Amino acid sequence: MNRKKLIVNLFRKAYLIRVTEDLIIKHYDHNEMKTPMHMSLGEEGICAGACTALKNNSQIFGTYRSHGLYLALTEETDKFFAEMYGKATGVLRGKGGSMHLLSPKEGLLGISAIVGSTIPLAVGAAFANVYLKKKQITTVFFGDGAVDEGVFWESLNIACVKGLPVLFVCEDNGYAVHTTTSARRGYKSLTNIIKQYSCSVFETDTTDAEQIYKLTIQATRSIQIKHQPAFLHLKYYRYLEHVGIHEDFDAGYRNKKEFTKWQKKDPIKLLRNKLKDLKVKDVIISKLEDRINKQVEESFQKAIKAPFPDSSELLKNTLYEQTA
Numbered sequence: 001m002n003r004k005k006l007i008v009n010l011f012r013k014a015y016l017i018r019v020t021e022d023l024i025i026k027h028y029d030h031n032e033m034k035t036p037m038h039m040s041l042g043e044e045g046i047c048a049g050a051c052t053a054l055k056n057n058s059q060i061f062g063t064y065r066s067h068g069l070y071l072a073l074t075e076e077t078d079k080f081f082a083e084m085y086g087k088a089t090g091v092l093r094g095k096g097g098s099m100h101l102l103s104p105k106e107g108l109l110g111i112s113a114i115v116g117s118t119i120p121l122a123v124g125a126a127f128a129n130v131y132l133k134k135k136q137i138t139t140v141f142f143g144d145g146a147v148d149e150g151v152f153w154e155s156l157n158i159a160c161v162k163g164l165p166v167l168f169v170c171e172d173n174g175y176a177v178h179t180t181t182s183a184r185r186g187y188k189s190l191t192n193i194i195k196q197y198s199c200s201v202f203e204t205d206t207t208d209a210e211q212i213y214k215l216t217i218q219a220t221r222s223i224q225i226k227h228q229p230a231f232l233h234l235k236y237y238r239y240l241e242h243v244g245i246h247e248d249f250d251a252g253y254r255n256k257k258e259f260t261k262w263q264k265k266d267p268i269k270l271l272r273n274k275l276k277d278l279k280v281k282d283v284i285i286s287k288l289e290d291r292i293n294k295q296v297e298e299s300f301q302k303a304i305k306a307p308f309p310d311s312s313e314l315l316k317n318t319l320y321e322q323t324a
Contacts, residue, residue, distance in 0.1 A: 004278045006052070008288070010209040011271040013048035013072045015289060018268050019296050020071055024084065025245045027300070033084045035097030040068030041239040042207075045267030046171055047072040049212030050232070053220065054139055055107070058167070059125050061118035061140040062111040064099040065171075065238075069141055073106040077299035087306035094309045116142060116149035119168075123155045126164040126229075137220055139167040145176030148184060159229040160198040166229040167219055168199075173238045178253040194231045203233035207267045210274065237262035 001009070021039050028037060040047065047068035054060065055073065062069045070080065070091075083090030084098060091101050099113040109125070112118050122140035129136045146152055147170060159166045170190075174181055187193060191201050200222040202215050212234060219230040239259060241248035249256040275285055 004280070006213070007210060007271060007274045007278060008280070010048045010052060010213065011268075011275060011285075012288060012292065013052065013075065014044040014209055014268055014271055016075060016077070016292050016296070017044045017047060017068045017071045019289075019292055020077060020080070021067060023296055023300055024067075028245045034086055035084060035099070036243050037098050037245055038065040038067075038243050039238070039240045039245060040065060042173070042262065042267075043068055043171055043236045043238065045207040045209040045212055045270070046169075046234050046236055048267070048271075049209035050139075050141075050169060050216045050234075052209075053213045053216035054137075054167075057137060057220065058107055059122075059129075059136060059138045060108050061122045061125075061138070062101075062108065063115070063118065063142045063146065063171075064111065064113045065143065066099060066101050066111040069111070070101040070103065070108060073108050074103050077296055078302055081299045081303035082306050085303045085306070086308060087303055088309040088313070089302070089306045093313055095313070116146040116151050118142070119146065119149075119152055119155045123159050123164060123166055126159065126166045127162065130162070130164060137165045137167055137223055139169060141169045141171060143176070144170055144172040144174070144181065144190075145179075146170075147190060148176060156194070156197060156199065156229070156231075163198070163227045164229055165223050165227075167216075167223060168229065168231045169216075170231065170233050172233060172235045174235070175238075175242070175254070177242045178251065180253070191231070191233050198228050200226060200228065200230040201233070202230065205235040207236055207262070207265045208270050209267055210271075239263075 017040055021041055024037060051072035079089065079091045083092060083094060083096060086094040088094055099111065101111050102108050110118055110121060119140050119142060122138045126138040129138065176184060191203050195201050202219045204211060204215055216232065219232050223230050237258065240246060272285065
């Protein structure tokens with residue numbers, strides 16, 4: 001993929017995430033989307049960059065802040081919006097909501113609302129791939145708060161002991177809900193600790209999707225060459241409250257100066273500037289944006305008109321159905 005095509009691809013994914021979430025913000029207070037929202041604004045560069053590098057080469061597990069991951073991998077919005085509205089045409093026929101998205105066709109095998117819960121699942125999937133002699137990498141995305149869970153360290157340890165092809169991607173926004181890193185950890189450097197394991201470590205604090213793409217490529221190659229897991233530590237700043245669609249700079253645990261600092265390197269702005277540097281004309285960029293805007297609006301309208309699932313759907317694919 002040449003560089004111009006890559007940047008267009010990254011911009012398309014990142015812009016789709018931004019526009020989709022902007023539309024959620026616009027309509028969420030109407031109280032028709034009956035699902036909590038953990039928004040991805042600020043991390044579009046991670047989702048676009050990492051997922052572009054991983055596509056077609058990885059089984060992927062995610063965390064409850066899942067919109068960006070799903071949209072970057074699938075670039076589809078019809079089933080996405082239908083799921084937000086609990087409609088029968090949704091990703092999980094309206095029963096999963098915002099925090100349980102998946103798309104096996106695109107390699108996205110599961111997302112969970114429980115902190116850290118998909119980390120051991122990813123390690124198990126990697127073990128199965130080795131056992132079945134499949135040359136595939138398993139990737140798991142999680143927030144920095146999940147690192148405080150014991151299951152992270154247990155999973156990291158066994159992945160290193162067994163030399164499993166796992167890419168651990170830590171999306172570090174500096175807060176576990178409202179608690180800062182320094183207030184909850186008795187050590188200074190997460191990556192310095194992980195470097196003591198048989199695990200390759202890659203880290204950056206950039207919001208540049210192109211750089212994140214390149215770093216993810218390096219991490220996956222390291223896994224293939226060294227036959228051991230890799231840890232990718234990516235920093236960003238969430239623009240909105242932990243859960244919900246509003247700013248919370250008056251809540252007392254952070255201030256708007258932090259946001260202003262990170263907004264100067266907004267991932268969408270960085271990618272748009274890269275397109276201009278590559279001599280992509282403004283009219284071409286506008287057409288791309290218009291096409292995405294139209295896609296998102298049409299998906300929203302389809303979701304509004306779609307039917308809710310029939311009551312017979314309630315127990316389908318559950319333990320109750322199997323034992324009935």
